[in-house]
Amino acid sequence: MKLATALAERSDIQNRINTISVRLDNNAKVQEGDVPAEDPKALMEELDRLIVRLEDLVARINLTNSGTVYEGKTITELLAHRDCLKKKVRVLRDFLNTASDRVTRMTRTEIKIVSTVPVTEIQKTVDGLAKKLRNVDEKIQELNWTTELV
The missing domain is CATH 1.10.287 (Helix Hairpins)
Structure with a gap:
């Protein structure tokens, strides 16, 4: 199986x-x-x-x-890596959503709210992590379909 x-x-x-x-x-x-x-x-x-x-x-x-070892890592290690990547991507996406929210000011005398981070730069990092996550997940799926159960 x-x-x-x-x-x-x-x-x-x-x-x-x-x-x-x-x-x-x-x-x-x-x-x-x-x-x-x-x-x-x-x-x-x-x-x-x-x-x-x-x-x-x-x-x-x-x-x-x-x-089962693939490129020096067991499937267990790949699963842990994937789970941690998922968590990091989710947290950073939530953070970016908050950081990129625009606050509308009705008058120039209202307090101006600005982002504390460079959103575009962090978005590129998140995109890279998401791509890495997809690659790890694809490799795990491939291993699942090619590995015989002990």
Whole structure:
């Protein structure tokens, strides 16, 4: 099985577990004398099966990510790098949005508000980081589709 297939299955299992959680909550109590719409015991058995499969998949995905090396870095390191790039790009974009907001003055006597940073220069930096992020993400996706799961 390819790593990408395992990642898709993991996502599907996580969604199914979330659905079972809601279904369990919906069938936790009924009016005395009524029966629940679904059997909570059957739902818990399904949950147990899914949890066992999820645990196996997560362990194998993590082992694969930590054991697969590309250009001197493991997939785990590439994922950490991508996550940090995403965070930095998001923070800088939010900052630039605030820094580039125009404050309209009705009269010349009102206080003038100016940016504290060179917006254009920082925007070029953010654009470079965004390109780097896309490249790292593409490489991770490629590795996901070419790497066999441990």
